[in-house]
Amino acid sequence: MTTLEDAIRLVNEAGTDEELFGSADPHRGYLRLAALLHPDRAEPDAKAAATDAFVMLTNRWRARGTVAFGRYRVGAVAHTGDLANLHTVGRGLFLKQPRRPANNDLMEREATALRRIAEVGDPRYLPYVPRLVDTFRHRDPRNGQERRVNVLGSVPHLLSVAEVIRIRPDGLDPRDAAWIWRRLLVALGLAHRAGVVHGAVLPEHILIETTDHGVVLVDWCYSVVDGLDHVPATVPAYADWYPPEIHNRQPPGPGTDIAMAARSMIALMGGYAPAALVAFADGCSLPSVRSRPDDAWALLAELDDLLERLYGARKFRPLNL
Incomplete structure (x- = not known):
């Protein structure tokens, strides 16, 4: 040329x-x-x-x-989740697209759940879940496949509880795990009062901000609104973490999330979990969802009482990983 x-x-x-x-x-x-x-x-x-x-x-x-998704241009994959890839499209903004078009319905579940929480949830606690910025269908010009895309807003540079477990395989000091558990119950209380069950409260989906002690519960693709359905899928790597009602394809309840949160927190503390907190978690994880606690806000008050008996008045502890 x-x-x-x-x-x-x-x-x-x-x-x-x-x-x-x-x-x-x-x-x-x-x-x-x-x-x-x-x-x-x-x-x-x-x-x-x-x-x-x-x-x-x-x-x-x-x-x-880069690839154009509507008005968004994205480059390399910033994070790979259970069923979708996330691309950074701005500070604190992430474009999420499923790897397989067959999972479009799960992306729609996420958009529905986050929209409901934003509409009726307590504004004070909305930072505990991602913000739905945009949702649309995108047709891949290379093969014609259509995917549901969600654009989500959240705090950048978060660390998952799964990553903390890998960093601290022996376990995290319960006094550090305490603030994560407390804030996780706030996220669940926010969602449950809006009629939304998360359905997959797993270490990979619990993100923390170590400096300011923030928690964001992500990946609402498995959620159920108003108890009208069963959890549509599970994460294979965590198959044995799910309570019976999910495997039996029965409608979940707030106790479903509470049980999975308890399991995640005990895994986070590992061998450092005191007997009293293990017993507390066991009470959250009974086989029948009807027998478990179903009010995350009331459970938070009970957890606070237990933590005060174990460690005294709450005080800020820097988390250095």
């Missing part, structure tokens, strides 16, 4: 970045095309076409490696 006409034709017809910039040395390919297309070097009768192609070229180069 040595002529301006060839360069304009390539920019207008190239369907992929590899076709446009080449695969061996894309930067060199871009510079070669930019030199050919620069408007200052074009003859007067070709200046308009060269300018249009030059602008298109530079925009393609700046967006190289």
